[in-house]
Amino acid sequence: NAGVMQNPRHLVRRRGQEARLRCSPMKGHSHVYWYRQLPEEGLKFMVYLQKENIIDESGMPKERFSAEFPKEGPSILRIQQVVRGDSAAYFCASSPPVRGQNEKLFFGSGTQLSVL
Amino acid sequence: TQLLEQSPQFLSIQEGENLTVYCNSSSVFSSLQWYRQEPGEGPVLLVTVVTGGEVKKLKRLTFQFGDARKDSSLHITAAQPGDTGLYLCAGVLGAGSYQLTFGKGTKLSVIP
Numbered sequence: 001n002a003g004v005m006q007n008p009r010h011l012v013r014r015r016g017q018e019a020r021l022r023c024s025p026m027k028g029h030s031h032v033y034w035y036r037q038l039p040e041e042g043l044k045f046m047v048y049l050q051k052e053n054i055i056d057e058s059g060m061p062k063e064r065f066s067a068e069f070p071k072e073g074p075s076i077l078r079i080q081q082v083v084r085g086d087s088a089a090y091f092c093a094s095s096p097p098v099r100g101q102n103e104k105l106f107f108g109s110g111t112q113l114s115v116l
Numbered sequence: 117t118q119l120l121e122q123s124p125q126f127l128s129i130q131e132g133e134n135l136t137v138y139c140n141s142s143s144v145f146s147s148l149q150w151y152r153q154e155p156g157e158g159p160v161l162l163v164t165v166v167t168g169g170e171v172k173k174l175k176r177l178t179f180q181f182g183d184a185r186k187d188s189s190l191h192i193t194a195a196q197p198g199d200t201g202l203y204l205c206a207g208v209l210g211a212g213s214y215q216l217t218f219g220k221g222t223k224l225s226v227i228p
Binding site for chain 1: 118120156157158159160161164204206214215216217218219220221
């Protein structure tokens with residue numbers, strides 16, 4: 001019973017390059033959330049997606065960041081023209097189709113992005 | 117400004133000791149969750165509390181949600197080295213919301 005799978009675990013990019021982070025939710029889960037954890041900071045909500053729909057992207061920076069969750073395949077968080085401040089751990093979480101107050105989120109192991 | 121303040125930031129104790137960590141806010145949360153995160157891994161949910169004054173026990177861990185639903189505590193009895201980790205509290209601000217607001221965490225080290 002595979003959990004939330006994120007890859008790559010570590011990603012090194014030079015300033016100006018693009019970073020693509022992938023997340024495969026748990027089997028049967030159709031809701032995906034992306035969170036970012038900066039050094040010495042708490043996790044911050046970025047975006048909430050369902051299959052083929054962005055439900056809430058209020059936590060995403062307005063520029064350079066985008067996310068998708070296609071009908072087939074993993075969810076992708078894309079960061080264009082990365083800057084040093086984008087260096088962080090990016091976590092994906094998934095939950096079952098029915099949302100409730102006691103909803104259980106399952107987090108992946110994260111992708112550690114380092115921008116040189 | 118941090119919406120959820122966790123204290124202490126760091127805690128180092130001997131195996132067998134008891135400890136309490138706190139999660140405080142001036143905002144009211146419809147529910148609050150506690151997670152444990154190990155280095156290089158994602159957070160793992162320990163418990164969700166929903167009702168003001170609620171107390172939940174998970175083996176040696178006791179979680180309490182404040183009456184006003186603005187704060188919470190986690191008490192560990194007879195700590196073991198396996199309890200070492202980063203303990204995060206996370207709250208949901210509005211009923212029906214899905215965004216979790218996280219605290220910065222308490223880093224616990226239990227020394228054998």
